[in-house]
Amino acid sequence: MRGPGGVREAASVELLLVPHFQTTPYTIAVYDLMHRPGEMREKHLDFRVPEGYGNAVIGVRTDAPMRIDARLESLHDGILVSGDVRTVIDGECVRCLTDVKLATKVEFQELFAYSVDEAFDYTVRDDHVDLEPIVRDAVVLSLPFQPVCQEDCLGLCPECGVRLLDNPGHEHEARVDPRWAALAGLETLSDNEDTEEKR
Ligand SMILES: [Zn+2]
Ligand SMILES: [Zn+2]
Numbered sequence: 001m002r003g004p005g006g007v008r009e010a011a012s013v014e015l016l017l018v019p020h021f022q023t024t025p026y027t028i029a030v031y032d033l034m035h036r037p038g039e040m041r042e043k044h045l046d047f048r049v050p051e052g053y054g055n056a057v058i059g060v061r062t063d064a065p066m067r068i069d070a071r072l073e074s075l076h077d078g079i080l081v082s083g084d085v086r087t088v089i090d091g092e093c094v095r096c097l098t099d100v101k102l103a104t105k106v107e108f109q110e111l112f113a114y115s116v117d118e119a120f121d122y123t124v125r126d127d128h129v130d131l132e133p134i135v136r137d138a139v140v141l142s143l144p145f146q147p148v149c150q151e152d153c154l155g156l157c158p159e160c161g162v163r164l165l166d167n168p169g170h171e172h173e174a175r176v177d178p179r180w181a182a183l184a185g186l187e188t189l190s191d192n193e194d195t196e197e198k199r
Contacts, residue, residue: 082110
């Protein structure tokens with residue numbers, strides 16, 4: 001006999017069986033290296049970032065390509081992981097507000113200890129190392145505070161808002177409509193002051 005209630009109960013029990021360690025694109029199995037000091041292996045990870053990080057102005061966006069070239073070395077007290085991560089940073093130029101994409105490469109190195117000891121920040125868990133927090137920290141620390149589309153970006157025209165790099169020789173002609181002459185005279189005066197200050 002199996003009533004609908006019984007089936008539902010079995011299904012909910014199954015859903016509760018969540019493993020306490022979950023592999024992600026950032027995790028690497030190291031059981032073949034554990035407790036075999038001197039052993040070494042390389043591992044390359046290629047994936048799309050499952051969840052982006054950074055701030056509103058700049059960061060690694062969800063689905064950005066990421067490649068991690070890691071070298072794993074078995075030591076007496078754990079696994080030493082060193083390598084570099086390459087990804088694409090998305091941001092906004094602080095001067096002209098256009099979208100900026102920067103290819104970046106950051107190095108990292110960290111020891112994953114066998115023992116859960118306060119002396120170590122990271123540990124081998126269930127025969128795996130999880131590079132996510134290390135990669136995240138390394139990339140976030142490398143983000144430029146003031147991203148610019150190019151070093152000599154001139155920003156936006158304070159008067160009309162066009163991007164000055166796209167409009168070389170950009171300038172505003174004096175207004176000719178006589179009805180606005182008086183006002184134009186005033187604005188030209190203040191514009192000149194602005195221009196002087198920026199030079
Ligand atoms: Zn710019
Ligand atoms: Zn303008």
